[in-house]
Amino acid sequence: xxxTNTQSITIxxxxxxxxWQGHRRLTRKVIxxxxxxxxxxxxxxxxxxxxxxxxxxxxxxxxxxxxxVSGEWKNFDEVESEFTKKKPTTKxxxxxLWDSITETIDEAWPKIKExxxxxxxxxxxxxxxxxxxxxxxxxxxxxxxxxxxxxxxRSLDIEPPYFWER
Amino acid sequence: xxxTNTQSITIxxxxxxxxWQGHRRLTRKVIxxxxxxxxxxxxxxxxxxxxxxxxxxxxxxxxxxxxxVSGEWKNFDEVESEFTKKKPTTKxxxxxLWDSITETIDEAWPKIKExxxxxxxxxxxxxxxxxxxxxxxxxxxxxxxxxxxxxxxRSLDIEPPYFWER
Numbered sequence: 001x002x003x004t005n006t007q008s009i010t011i012x013x014x015x016x017x018x019x020w021q022g023h024r025r026l027t028r029k030v031i032x033x034x035x036x037x038x039x040x041x042x043x044x045x046x047x048x049x050x051x052x053x054x055x056x057x058x059x060x061x062x063x064x065x066x067x068x069v070s071g072e073w074k075n076f077d078e079v080e081s082e083f084t085k086k087k088p089t090t091k092x093x094x095x096x097l098w099d100s101i102t103e104t105i106d107e108a109w110p111k112i113k114e115x116x117x118x119x120x121x122x123x124x125x126x127x128x129x130x131x132x133x134x135x136x137x138x139x140x141x142x143x144x145x146x147x148x149x150x151x152x153x154r155s156l157d158i159e160p161p162y163f164w165e166r
Numbered sequence: 167x168x169x170t171n172t173q174s175i176t177i178x179x180x181x182x183x184x185x186w187q188g189h190r191r192l193t194r195k196v197i198x199x200x201x202x203x204x205x206x207x208x209x210x211x212x213x214x215x216x217x218x219x220x221x222x223x224x225x226x227x228x229x230x231x232x233x234x235v236s237g238e239w240k241n242f243d244e245v246e247s248e249f250t251k252k253k254p255t256t257k258x259x260x261x262x263l264w265d266s267i268t269e270t271i272d273e274a275w276p277k278i279k280e281x282x283x284x285x286x287x288x289x290x291x292x293x294x295x296x297x298x299x300x301x302x303x304x305x306x307x308x309x310x311x312x313x314x315x316x317x318x319x320r321s322l323d324i325e326p327p328y329f330w331e332r
Contacts, residue, residue: 008178008179008281008282008283009175009281009284010178010179010182010283010298011176011177011298012174012176013174013176015296015298015299016176019302023306044210044320045319045320045321045322045323047317047320114174115174115175116174117174117175117176117177130181132176132181133185136177136185137330140189140309141329143306143309143310143313144316145313146310146313147309147310147311147313148313148314148316148317150310151211151314151317151318153211154210154211154212154213155210155211156211157211163307163310164303
């Protein structure tokens with residue numbers, strides 16, 4: 001494609017913050033929509049139950065935003081095993097952990113330095129790319145797995161929350 | 167939250183273009199992964215088969231990018247009924263239609279005017295918001311429904327393409 005309007009603003013940092021937290025609010029509603037037992041057990045085609053998918057989102061988002069601020073990243077397996085130690089076993093615990101990550105993001109976001117999104121960095125000792133591309137991956141991965149949660153809910157005859165309600 | 171680094175670049179128009187087409191390349195692989203009949207018939211919990219979900223993505227993306235260029239939008243129901251007239255009945259036809267939309271996006275994107283993403287507009291005579299938010303909705307909606315396609319594939323014992331392969 002032709003190069004064009006390269007410096008034109010697409011989405012501002014504030015808009016990106018609200019976009020992310022909006023998606024996270026919707027995912028929280030999906031967690032809430034699951035019956036307590038199905039949240040931890042229901043599966044289709046050998047896939048992980050929704051609690052596990054939510055734990056992945058939590059593990060990425062919390063350490064992810066802190067790394068975006070500090071430039072310091074642990075190996076993802078290490079981060080994951082830390083979260084596994086405090087793995088919630090009830091919906092309430094999972095929602096509490098979710099909410100604590102929401103606060104982490106609220107507090108960390110304003111500390112992200114000017115120009116940071118266009119810096120390239122190796123994150124979680126695994127993925128190289130610009131900071132925006134990592135954040136987009138975090139968000140996209142959440143949308144992807146949440147979409148799977150919608151199928152789980154439908155298969156349980158439960159109406160999921162509206163996709164556009166953030 | 168505090169307002170911060172409001173003018174800092176997050177993602178450039180060129181990067182956003184590649185991000186979108188990257189997601190569309192992955193969705194194309196998901197279409198390809200379905201057995202011909204299952205693409206048009208397989209469903210879980212009363213949801214639409216993946217061919218219908220792909221048609222929704224096509225209907226949004228093609229007229230969507232043209233509207234982003236021109237500022238002219240038809241009602242979404244009208245757009246949808248136009249596409250319904252030429253609805254593919256084979257995987258090959260669906261992939262061909264998908265590829266024609268890829269070309270539409272390739273050709274239209276460089277014509278998007280400077281500053282356009284920050285303009286507010288009513289699109290498809292239904293949704294009011296900034297152009298970036300509409301485009302993000304198009305992309306997010308595709309990721310959401312494609313994630314559902316992953317569950318369909320897994321339930322058919324078919325390995326989906328890697329999420330990070332664009």
